[in-house]
Amino acid sequence: MRIGILTSGGDCPGLNAVIRGAVLKGTEINGQEFVGFRDGWRGVVNADIMELTRHNIRGIAKQGGTILGTSRTNPFEGENGGPENIAANMERHGIDAIMAIGGEGTLAAAKRLTDAGLKIVGVPKTVDNDLDATDYTFGFDTAVQIATDAMDRLRTTGESHSRCMVAEVMGRHVGWIALHSGMAAGAHAILIPEQKTSVEQMCEWVQSAYDRGRAPLVVVAEGFMPDSMDDPHSERGLDAFGRPRLGGIGERIAPLIESITGIETRATTLGHIQRGGVPSAYDRVLATRLGMAASDIIGDGAWGQMVALKGTEIVTVGFAEALGKLKTVPQHRYDEAALLFG
Numbered sequence: 001m002r003i004g005i006l007t008s009g010g011d012c013p014g015l016n017a018v019i020r021g022a023v024l025k026g027t028e029i030n031g032q033e034f035v036g037f038r039d040g041w042r043g044v045v046n047a048d049i050m051e052l053t054r055h056n057i058r059g060i061a062k063q064g065g066t067i068l069g070t071s072r073t074n075p076f077e078g079e080n081g082g083p084e085n086i087a088a089n090m091e092r093h094g095i096d097a098i099m100a101i102g103g104e105g106t107l108a109a110a111k112r113l114t115d116a117g118l119k120i121v122g123v124p125k126t127v128d129n130d131l132d133a134t135d136y137t138f139g140f141d142t143a144v145q146i147a148t149d150a151m152d153r154l155r156t157t158g159e160s161h162s163r164c165m166v167a168e169v170m171g172r173h174v175g176w177i178a179l180h181s182g183m184a185a186g187a188h189a190i191l192i193p194e195q196k197t198s199v200e201q202m203c204e205w206v207q208s209a210y211d212r213g214r215a216p217l218v219v220v221a222e223g224f225m226p227d228s229m230d231d232p233h234s235e236r237g238l239d240a241f242g243r244p245r246l247g248g249i250g251e252r253i254a255p256l257i258e259s260i261t262g263i264e265t266r267a268t269t270l271g272h273i274q275r276g277g278v279p280s281a282y283d284r285v286l287a288t289r290l291g292m293a294a295s296d297i298i299g300d301g302a303w304g305q306m307v308a309l310k311g312t313e314i315v316t317v318g319f320a321e322a323l324g325k326l327k328t329v330p331q332h333r334y335d336e337a338a339l340l341f342g
């Protein structure tokens with residue numbers, strides 16, 4: 001069987017380890033051959049294909065990004081898009097099945113194509129860790145470590161100047177990166193999309209930390225909304241799928257904190273630094289196992305399914321179930337972190 005692998009949506013550390021895991025297990029054990037589609041669904045629609053052999057995936061588990069490239073192309077759009085054209089392209093290139101590595105958008109597209117008769121399995125990815133069907137997504141652990149390192153640095157400069165430091169991290173719909181990096185770095189306030197918080201409450205936490213002689217550290221997820229806002233802060237236009245690009249809420253709340261408390265405040269947006277560079281050991285192992293398992297479920301003909309982590313085991317979940325809901329930060333996880341605020 002000849003399989004086409006694609007990576008789609010935002011990149012994250014560990015994508016290459018999935019590709020390597022799949023190709024090694026597939027070629028060595030499962031009797032499979034692999035090609036890569038360049039730039040996500042764009043490569044599928046335009047039949048932009050590269051060979052993936054054991055030789056050209058060697059050493060890539062530790063490389064950040066994706067050797068295949070990625071995009072937010074919609075496979076249903078354009079004159080070559082849609083299930084019939086894609087099926088014809090696959091047949092022309094002798095490709096029997098697709099392994100789609102992506103977030104909820106990529107997997108939603110994969111589900112629609114599978115419903116139309118294509119043979120597709122999925123591998124979940126996102127630094128945001130917001131897919132409910134898997135306990136952790138690879139890339140998350142690396143992003144949390146990068147954010148924690150950054151906050152450790154913000155704290156030393158904050159302490160030298162007796163300033164309040166606001167660190168903005170990724171997290172469009174959920175606050176997992178903010179919660180974990182904030183707990184790890186000992187933040188005095190963690191602001192996440194799941195919990196609307198008033199500016200007065202933020203300032204209370206900041207003031208109380210300051211009064212104890214600390215330089216307050218506030219972590220805010222890009223999708224956070226103070227109780228006065230109905231939509232996340234966006235000033236950067238729309239992405240390729242027409243959604244607002246987030247980012248900038250930290251710069252927006254820092255002057256509010258400064259004006260209310262009188263404490264000099266600086267904001268730093270970590271942005272794409274969180275998605276770049278080498279994956280952590282945890283993410284390499286998780287990604288490699290998911291890639292190997294995805295090769296196995298292709299061998300089983302488990303079309304419309306994706307691999308996922310449950311506890312410490314890799315399991316299989318149907319796209320429909322996997323896409324049902326986002327994994328938000330539960331109230332008790334926020335409450336336990338909030339005990340340490342202020």
Ligand SMILES: Nc1ncnc2c1ncn2[C@@H]1O[C@H](COP(=O)(O)OP(=O)(O)OP(=O)(O)O)[C@@H](O)[C@H]1O
Nearest residue numbers: 009010072073074102103104105106108109126241
């Ligand atoms: N319901 C859908 N039907 C068809 N295509 C979709 C659908 N949802 C998303 N897509 C396509 O899949 C692409 C990838 O989705 P998206 O941009 O949401 O990234 P993702 O895979 O969710 O990863 P992440 O959000 O973590 O970066 C989108 O740009 C869009 O073109």
Ligand SMILES: O=P(O)(O)OC[C@H]1O[C@](O)(CO)[C@@H](O)[C@@H]1O
Nearest residue numbers: 010126127128170171172239246
């Ligand atoms: O700048 P890009 O690549 O469009 O992606 C930004 C988005 O991707 C994510 O990193 C993952 O979904 C979000 O946290 C963020 O909003």
Ligand SMILES: [Mg+2]
Nearest residue numbers: 009103104105
């Ligand atoms: Mg998405």
